[in-house]
Amino acid sequence: MKDSIREKLEILAESAKYDVSCASSGTSRKHREGHVGSAHGWGICHSFTEDGRCVSLLKIMLTNYCIYDCAYCINRRSNDIRRATFTVSELVELTVEFYRRNYIEGLFLSSGVIRNPDYTMERMVRIVKQLREVERFNGYIHMKSIPGASRELVAKAGRYADRLSVNLEIAKEENLKRLAPEKDHASVFKPMSYIAQGFLESAEERRHLRHAPRFAPAGQSTQMIVGATDETDREILSLSSALYTRPSMKRVYYSGYIPVNGYDQRLPAKQPPLIREHRLYQADWLMRFYGFRSDEIVDDTDPNLDLEVDPKLAWALRHPECFPVDVNRADYELILRVPGIGVKSAQLIVTSRRYHSITASTLRKMGVVMKRAQYFLLCRELPPQTVGELNPLIVRQRLINPPKNKKQEGLRTQLTFTFPD
Amino acid sequence: MTVFRYDKTFEGLLSALFDAYVRRTFPDQLIGPGEPAPLFTHEMYEVMTRTDAAERVWKGLEKKLGRRVCHQLTHVWLSEQAGGDELLMRYMHKAFDAPQSIAGDFTDDDVLQVKKIAQKVAKEKERLIQFVRFQKAGDGSYFAPVSPLYNVLPLSIGYFTDRFADQRWLLYDTKRRYGYYYDLQRAMEITLEHDEALLKGWLSEEMQAEDEKIFQERWQSYFRAVTIRERLNPKLHRQLMPRRFWQYLPEKR
Numbered sequence A: 001m002k003d004s005i006r007e008k009l010e011i012l013a014e015s016a017k018y019d020v021s022c023a024s025s026g027t028s029r030k031h032r033e034g035h036v037g038s039a040h041g042w043g044i045c046h047s048f049t050e051d052g053r054c055v056s057l058l059k060i061m062l063t064n065y066c067i068y069d070c071a072y073c074i075n076r077r078s079n080d081i082r083r084a085t086f087t088v089s090e091l092v093e094l095t096v097e098f099y100r101r102n103y104i105e106g107l108f109l110s111s112g113v114i115r116n117p118d119y120t121m122e123r124m125v126r127i128v129k130q131l132r133e134v135e136r137f138n139g140y141i142h143m144k145s146i147p148g149a150s151r152e153l154v155a156k157a158g159r160y161a162d163r164l165s166v167n168l169e170i171a172k173e174e175n176l177k178r179l180a181p182e183k184d185h186a187s188v189f190k191p192m193s194y195i196a197q198g199f200l201e202s203a204e205e206r207r208h209l210r211h212a213p214r215f216a217p218a219g220q221s222t223q224m225i226v227g228a229t230d231e232t233d234r235e236i237l238s239l240s241s242a243l244y245t246r247p248s249m250k251r252v253y254y255s256g257y258i259p260v261n262g263y264d265q266r267l268p269a270k271q272p273p274l275i276r277e278h279r280l281y282q283a284d285w286l287m288r289f290y291g292f293r294s295d296e297i298v299d300d301t302d303p304n305l306d307l308e309v310d311p312k313l314a315w316a317l318r319h320p321e322c323f324p325v326d327v328n329r330a331d332y333e334l335i336l337r338v339p340g341i342g343v344k345s346a347q348l349i350v351t352s353r354r355y356h357s358i359t360a361s362t363l364r365k366m367g368v369v370m371k372r373a374q375y376f377l378l379c380r381e382l383p384p385q386t387v388g389e390l391n392p393l394i395v396r397q398r399l400i401n402p403p404k405n406k407k408q409e410g411l412r413t414q415l416t417f418t419f420p421d
Numbered sequence B: 001m002t003v004f005r006y007d008k009t010f011e012g013l014l015s016a017l018f019d020a021y022v023r024r025t026f027p028d029q030l031i032g033p034g035e036p037a038p039l040f041t042h043e044m045y046e047v048m049t050r051t052d053a054a055e056r057v058w059k060g061l062e063k064k065l066g067r068r069v070c071h072q073l074t075h076v077w078l079s080e081q082a083g084g085d086e087l088l089m090r091y092m093h094k095a096f097d098a099p100q101s102i103a104g105d106f107t108d109d110d111v112l113q114v115k116k117i118a119q120k121v122a123k124e125k126e127r128l129i130q131f132v133r134f135q136k137a138g139d140g141s142y143f144a145p146v147s148p149l150y151n152v153l154p155l156s157i158g159y160f161t162d163r164f165a166d167q168r169w170l171l172y173d174t175k176r177r178y179g180y181y182y183d184l185q186r187a188m189e190i191t192l193e194h195d196e197a198l199l200k201g202w203l204s205e206e207m208q209a210e211d212e213k214i215f216q217e218r219w220q221s222y223f224r225a226v227t228i229r230e231r232l233n234p235k236l237h238r239q240l241m242p243r244r245f246w247q248y249l250p251e252k253r
């Protein structure tokens, strides 16, 4: 017998998979009596796809029918693809059954636009409402808000969902309009601000009334497609950094453009190098956890990220005057700026140095990548050569083309000698 | 060299430390029951495991180091690594002798080792939680086989009792041959005399709930459908989801 739900599942997962935001983080909720499940602070990946992405939520579309015709989207109305629509009970059952088997953390629901944004949102809300109110589902729910949805429906969605998101898709409005004629930035920014408002109001109410209803406690996220249009990394990152200043904005995702509609002349035929998406995430990471400003990472002279070296190393190479950093004295923030030192090792350094002064061999044991860090730091031993003495170009060359074989390595250590153990 | 023989339990180890302080001699090496003594042994002491002594040591450690660090020590114990007990012995000895907590001094090799092993064990616990797959049995309870690298099942039980509080389940370590059964009230450690059926890891069709196969197949379909074939990256895939877990994942069957 053919399983028609399995078929729908295939079609609608296939249609939803290009949306990259899958994290299920930001909410912690213990089990509640008579409820199914809990939510776990940071997102748990229950599986990984063969392209190496985390599978945390059942990422699925309610329907892949759509009245819009966005050039970059596989589900655009002018595509001749298999279409399907879930009923409320089908999708609710799938979510609960998968959840009970520890396959997933919860549901990530999106949808093509049927009739109009509000009509679509209303159908989506029905699913999350049934999950919460009838099934007593206590797991994680991420719901996409449809661009152009009204305040009322966004408000309803926020009652049931842990996180809401509206995808910006294209950083510059003129580009968005060219590729997605039915959308503009206002249709994205409006629901975003409804979410921010709901989030703030509920936080305020809960300060006075512990049991006041929550509103999207994990905040919101958004996504930009990279490489479909001509935005520079500077334009993308300065938009992200502006978005991060908004209350409730927790994550900006970058999705390297994949040419799913090769026939469309408005789009480039080739996909951008994967490394660009990777570098954007690194830059984003620097802004969120390392205290970098977007204009330190990319600026008018270098509007695009260096694809050969990561943005932190690139910054260090542009600023030899900031180094070497003395790991036994410098502030945590400065230590964090040393290439080869991450958040974990920086923390280890500042706690340990209260006991003993830090040597190169301790650094190595703490997980510092000395191959990189050696040019940028000072510990008890004198560094052989710092970036200032050597000149950034030489350091760059050495780090990009590390010696290939043992013989060369021997040669190099003879010439430069690295830290003694 | 001074050698202590103990019963290879955690309580035994704590008792050994207790006795060491009483005797004022600390072991250079620890061996288990039946293990031959090393050649250069000039003193051999047999530890008697005593709950009260173990408890006193543990309380003292908690006071000295705090809960979080003690948690790391449990992790090291559960790593089951060769020499792990001796590492713990040295660590605890130092911890008691030092005027302040040694936990932050990562210039000390033992302190750093404890942290590193504890991190590895914690990582394995996270993985266990990630990759457990329950199969629904005919009686409505859920079964999942596990065989983690370190003995982390006890560390993960909190997650399962919290998340799956309204379903009965059995988690069974097929390598160490014990498990936990949750009866809607609490999770109990169990060993089974006849666990042959469970060791295979997969419930037979007669033992499965009627719809179990359907949901496994749907999950397989879902897993295949979300893969972006333009970007296959088997190496990364294996790194994130190590092979040793695949045997119990429906999507990798």
Ligand code: SF4
Residues within 6 Å of the ligand: A066, A067, A068, A069, A070, A073, A074, A075, A076, A077, A111, A112, A113, A180
């Ligand atoms: S509205 Fe959404 S589903 Fe519809 S074509 Fe545009 S991106 Fe695709």
